[in-house]
Amino acid sequence: MSIASPYELLKQLDARCRKNSSGLPVASGVTEDWLGIGFAIGDLPLLAKMDDVSEILPIPATIRVPGVKPWVLGLANIRGNLMPVLDMNSYLYAKPSKIRKESRILIINRHGLVAGLLVDEVFGLRRFKPEEHKQENSQDTGALRDYLSGIFVDQVRSWNVFSVDKLASTEQFLRVV
Numbered sequence: 001m002s003i004a005s006p007y008e009l010l011k012q013l014d015a016r017c018r019k020n021s022s023g024l025p026v027a028s029g030v031t032e033d034w035l036g037i038g039f040a041i042g043d044l045p046l047l048a049k050m051d052d053v054s055e056i057l058p059i060p061a062t063i064r065v066p067g068v069k070p071w072v073l074g075l076a077n078i079r080g081n082l083m084p085v086l087d088m089n090s091y092l093y094a095k096p097s098k099i100r101k102e103s104r105i106l107i108i109n110r111h112g113l114v115a116g117l118l119v120d121e122v123f124g125l126r127r128f129k130p131e132e133h134k135q136e137n138s139q140d141t142g143a144l145r146d147y148l149s150g151i152f153v154d155q156v157r158s159w160n161v162f163s164v165d166k167l168a169s170t171e172q173f174l175r176v177v
Helices: 006-020 088-093 142-147 164-168
Strands: 034-041 044-049 053-057 072-078 081-087 104-110 113-119 121-128 148-153 158-162
Touching: 034 088, 034 104, 034 113, 034 158, 072 113, 081 088, 088 113, 088 142, 104 121, 104 164, 142 148, 142 158, 142 164
Parallel strands: 044 158, 081 113
Antiparallel strands: 034 044, 034 121, 053 104, 072 081, 104 113, 148 158
């Protein structure tokens, strides 16, 4: 009887483990949840895709830029980067937002457009199953209608899906002077 080398012992142990293993479980049919940030413009609850919002900030100090539309609050220095801050209430409804303690800035970065959107309130992360998405929008969305892409409904409310892509590709929104 010869004594096996440590390498041979490891090979035998590996072979027995492989023979007796049942394999890894297969994740079949796993779907990713739809993640979004809940916020409000006026009284309308909205969702933006999680990928469309890079940050949520309190309202920063801004520097007014002469000759721009009234819905451009100004430029803000966000971590060394100058960024326009845009009042969504003023842009959509021609009524300036009433700044409250709940007001926040959503930082977006789509199609090369980096900007801060002033919204009335942020509700935080919302999670839905993709099959819960419906194509219709809530009634009475007014000027927001052009920027909506469906709806999700939870136990509390209906959430209109706000499309940052549609906003960032609108000529009216891009033309600030």
